[in-house]
Amino acid sequence: MAEIIYIDGARGGAGATTCAVYLALALSALGERxxxxxxxxxxxAGLEICGLRGMNVYTLADAEAGACRVKQAVLQHPSSPNMYVLPTLSLKNIAYADNAVAECTKLFDVIICDRxxxxxxxxxxxxxxxxxxxIAAAQIRGAKLKDGGTENVGLIVNKVNGGLVFxxxxxxxxxFASVVRLPLLGVIPxxxxxxxxxxxxxxxxxxxMTASAxxxxxxxxxxxxxxxxxxAGYLKRKLRTHV
Ligand SMILES: Nc1ncnc2c1ncn2[C@@H]1O[C@H](COP(=O)(O)OP(=O)(O)O)[C@@H](O)[C@H]1O
Ligand SMILES: [Mg+2]
Structure with a gap:
């Protein structure tokens, strides 16, 4: 049975989709289907980041309309054999995705659901x-997920500029994680x-590293x-501030 993980963004543009795709690629490289x-x-957007735009025949919308089975809408990544993507393009009834994911649990080790x-x-x-x-946005997302019954909520801090941290x-x-009060699973530069x-x-x-966590x-x-x-780091920081 797959471990099913919901990825949420503290706010729009935080990098939820980017992290969902690259985390999935890292998990697949570790041998997880x-x-x-x-x-x-x-x-x-997920299909785009995977470089798979236009390569799908079906999407979950076709499965919902009865034109194909859920499994037929799943695409295998051409260069990462353990990595699969399920597009939802044109899906109107978003709640249908819950059933579709439940149908896929026996086929995968991990399922990453991008919002x-x-x-x-x-x-x-x-x-x-x-x-x-x-900070407040991340706290609110975490609290809403927990209120919605998702007990296990972790945090990825994305877009970290090491020079600014230094x-x-x-x-x-x-x-950041301790202020937001969520366990830190990953840091992405x-x-x-x-x-x-x-x-x-x-x-x-x-x-x-995030996939291992x-x-x-x-x-x-x-x-x-x-x-x-x-x-070298000093020069990098100065360049970053002045250029
Ligand atoms: N670590 C990062 N460093 C720089 N840019 C990033 C990083 N993560 C995501 N981005 C960029 O931020 C933008 C929003 O990312 P996206 O994953 O679409 O966010 P969301 O799904 O949360 O709206 C995209 O242009 C993406 O390439
Ligand atoms: Mg997104």
């Missing part, structure tokens, strides 16, 4: 940026190549400050 349910029924099928999820992860204006301009991810459809090796490493194999999180220490 992983399904991402792309909750974006309007634009298929969809919450009823089917026993576990959730809130994704937040590390800035103080997101300078003390933003909270460390650990401080700011990576300006992500919006371009790429990923830096260090960011991929941060997702690998999600599986309960490790509690280590990515150290964002490391590249900003020393002379």
């Amino acid at each position: 992983t399904l991402v349910v792309d909750g974006d029924s309007e634009c298929a 969809i099928a919450r009823e089917a999820c026993k576990r959730a992860v809130v994704v937040s940026d590390p800035y103080s204006h997101s 300078d003390g301009a933003v909270l460390t991810p650990q401080e 700011e990576d300006l190549t992500l919006p371009l459809g790429k990923i830096r090796p260090s960011t991929a490493r941060a997702f690998d 999600v599986l309960g194999r490790s509690k280590k999180t990515y150290a964002t400050v490391k590249p900003y220490v020393g002379v």
